[in-house]
Amino acid sequence: MKQNPKLQTIQENMAPGAYTAHGFLGDDTRNLLDILKQDQFDINKLGTTHEEVARRMRYFTEIGITSPDVPIVVDDIYEVTVDDHRGYIPCPFADNVKEIKRNTKLTNLTLGKTIYWSDLTIHMIEKHGFYEGKGSFFRNDPDTLYMLLGL
Numbered sequence: 001m002k003q004n005p006k007l008q009t010i011q012e013n014m015a016p017g018a019y020t021a022h023g024f025l026g027d028d029t030r031n032l033l034d035i036l037k038q039d040q041f042d043i044n045k046l047g048t049t050h051e052e053v054a055r056r057m058r059y060f061t062e063i064g065i066t067s068p069d070v071p072i073v074v075d076d077i078y079e080v081t082v083d084d085h086r087g088y089i090p091c092p093f094a095d096n097v098k099e100i101k102r103n104t105k106l107t108n109l110t111l112g113k114t115i116y117w118s119d120l121t122i123h124m125i126e127k128h129g130f131y132e133g134k135g136s137f138f139r140n141d142p143d144t145l146y147m148l149l150g151l
């Protein structure tokens with residue numbers, strides 16, 4: 001589907017080398033509008049919201065921040081490690097938001113699966129419904145997040 005010029009500009013901000021070395025789209029060949037629509041569809045199907053997913057991610061990150069670089073077991077079935085931050089990164093949606101470059105690693109010990117996100121990932125999910133493109137390092141699709149975060 002064709003997207004408006006504003007989204008097109010944002011998509012260009014997401015290319016490798018624009019805001020970050022690897023960009024936000026991975027090897028996804030869809031345009032930004034189609035990525036957003038598919039993830040919105042999947043979130044609706046799960047009966048949750050972007051805000052709910054982001055709130056759950058922030059819950060773990062905020063616990064991890066209390067002991068940077070040290071794995072912390074949370075609620076018996078999660079292990080969270082938050083790395084120390086190194087500067088700031090602007091949101092590619094060009095809304096003047098800058099997030100700390102800080103990464104969270106979460107392992108669901110019951111499922112034996114690990115996922116990663118950054119503070120910017122949380123912001124982009126919460127405010128823009130953007131989970132990044134397929135193949136992007138911080139991409140976790142709604143189903144994966146729903147399952148691993150225990151939503």
Ligand SMILES: [Zn+2]
Nearest residue numbers: 091093095097
């Ligand atoms: Zn933003």
